Amino acid sequence: MSALARICESVEAHARFVREQIRRAREDSKFRAALLKRWRAIRASIATVQTPTGIELPTLALPTSNDPGEIARYLFGEGFPGEFPFVNSIYREMYLPGSGGRMPEEPTRLFAGLGLAEDTNERFHYLTQHQRSIRLSTAFDGPTLYGMDSDADGVFGKIGEGGVAIDTVEDMERLYDRFALGDERLSVSMTINGPAPIILAMYVAAAQRRFGGKVIRKLRGTVQADILKEVQAQNEIIFPLEASLRFLADMVAHTTEHLPRWYPISISGYHIGEAGATPVQQAAYTLSNGFTYVELFRGRGLAVDRFGPRLSFFLDCGLDVEYVALARVCRKLWAIGMRDVFGAGEAAQRLKLHTQTSGRSLIALGFKNNLTRTAIELFLAYLNATNSCHSNSADEPFTTPGEEYVRLAAHAQSILLEETGLFRHMMNLFTGSPGMRILEETLEKAILEEFRTIDRLGGVLAATEQRYQRSQIQEAAHLYEQQTGDGTRPIIGLNRYPASTESFVEPKVVRTPRSRKQLQVDRLRKFKHRHRHQSARALDELAGVVESGGNVFAELLKTVECCSLGQITGRLFEVVGRFRPSV
């Protein structure tokens, strides 16, 4: 039986298990006594907190019912925060001010990338000047995302637009200059997929150049590297799927061994959602992709408890009602699948979640309304106990975000977490409502149905090749367009209370000047010239490793010392071919 079918069975078995515990709590006096004893201990362990207005509250919200069946349903069905199946959260305390000396989750993570490496570096320093922990989230420009050099034919206009231009290990040194890459409080996120192994190799090589070899084991951060969702939704895959998966597995094998604090893949629903998928499709495709990676890495002989804790997820959060509970359901399904199908321990059962507010929900017309949209999405993201979060800037529909709107987006998170009393006094203030439970049940059922469909098509890889997810997403996107067109999906300022286009004052747009683009081209050419005697041989050696089945990532760490991104992808294309798009 395939993994997805087994996961569906495990979820059903878990539901039966929960029902059985509820029955025993009500009918079996010995079981009930033990349960109530545990419940009292849990209650007693919860600290209280005084709000600024002087009322006293527990730091964790638990069901108030004294019905043993209800208590069993909560403990086994949802799990106490930090306990299986982690519906409420993967850790006991999330955003509460530190207790017992532990740092609370500090979830704000802001995506940035513009111009050349030093421009983005400056933005990073600006963004993090007052933060205790430094979390750098990097956006790359189009040529980098597609593994092309800045001096490639026809890409000049794209250099540094929408993200930072990275061609060489030297650019990577400039990008994170004046940041202590081995620091406990620093982590780096890089949103890159097709060329992810090459870019990560450049990062590791750059860190090593600056801090020596000992820094490598200390490096913290993530690369997206989610190739499946690229085929299904985002189209930023450059090598054929089979080769891409092999390069990914090589990278994961290497980081598991040598970069123990690195998250080598961010399994992403965000782009699936942004491409048009419904929330249920987003959850179903993302989770099933995640399980496929687990099978792949296990197939490479890696132990699930070694790499499992280093997998993380990235979901979209929009304005549809499903987002009230979507991540809660995802955590549960992941935990059950990992434990019962893959035999993973607790660390690998926890779905670590990064959320980003929906870019698609933002519109250019009357763009300041986007502040409100993003604020509501942020609330939903935290309601779902996300571990980290990026809030979009209101000006994103038309430009790389300007500093003013970036600051507003960051402050929206601080207002929510620090200024309001919604998340800082009590965990799970809003969970457990009947409405939320109904939503969870509805979503779970629909996601499992999608799993079964994918399973019938032969599993995730076969379905992907048959363009199943892709066509479903396109259909949903088409429906969304129709609904916004005919107004059945109200969008304020667009199809309802239209914003006057006359009064639309175009805000400041951030663009990379021509001279900067030329600078990038010039220094790339100099790099190539300086390494002209080494690069051909290094590329030959890389090709040899690909052909002989060795670990490509380990070799890339050497190749990037003297070859540019485009030189490397160019050579790899010769050996493994290019990705063939499907439409």
Place this chain on the structure above:
Amino acid sequence: MAASVRLLTAVPICDGHDSAISTINLEFIHHGIEVVYLGYHRSARDIVRAAIQEGVDAIGISSYNGGHVEFFAEVVALLKKQRAAKIGVFGGGGGTITKADATIMQRKGVDRIFFAGTPMEEMIRFAREAYGGRRRRSVKLPRFSAGKRKTMAPCIGITGPGGAGKTTLIDELVLRWLKVQPDARIAILSHDPSIVGKGALLGDRATMIYSQDDRVFMRSLATRGRAGGLSPETAQWVRTMKHGGFDVVFVETVGIGQEAMPFRSKLVDKSIFVMSADYGSQLQLQKIAMLDVADIVVVNKGDLAGAPTAVAEVGRRIERGRSGQRVIATVAKRHRDPGVDCLFEELRS
């Protein structure tokens, strides 16, 4: 009803945002427009080459990843350079293209930029009014397109059910041809179905990688209601291509059913029937008419579990037919597939 407007749509290089253009393509064809879709991550050169080869009235570009001012300008400049400035250029990018950008772009020769919130009807009306009935399409190779070969080119017909991998196979053959013979000129005539009474989405180019090359001439035809997988213009185009100085001409039909035999009266010199290894039962195999007449039968998707059985069954099936037929198993999607190598050798010999 012949479509009166023919457009080429694409997403620029280093940009994979194809969601908007996919929706717009569908709207266009439902309103009678013929759309040649080039896909995403396409260079200005690829776009202009394809537009000229396809004889479209205009190019529509959907750009969401920035650099649009330069990119659109490059497309317009290349059209001018190729003496094809009569081909219009329009586009959009949601909110990423500002009014100020659009003004610059229009000054540089772009006809129109659509902003977020433009109703589909407005876009369709624009395309019809600006580009409709512009010129009569003739069966003629555009300037600079012909090859240098003096003799008539051999013509290879490729047919088979939809999804069997015909387009991929041609693209992989093109890769080999261009590598082995660097001065080769190749022509491809591809077909896609029209929706009855409506336009057509001609999407074969979008999945091709190696055929985006100055040495390859490709034309996409809509069937315009013609049964059998070809178009009313097919015969004329084949003749033109054969005499166009190319080294080889490929003709790809639309996906066909069991009974169809699309290549009539010596239209092609050699015919290839491409089928997937998962055709179903042996009984289904007996019914496929093309198996009796194809010179080469390609059993593609040889990586499927049932592939060895399929190759054996197809082999037995054609043994009883005319002599000289060959069966070749391929995995066209695999880079450097030995099966495709074998087919290539067979075609070159």
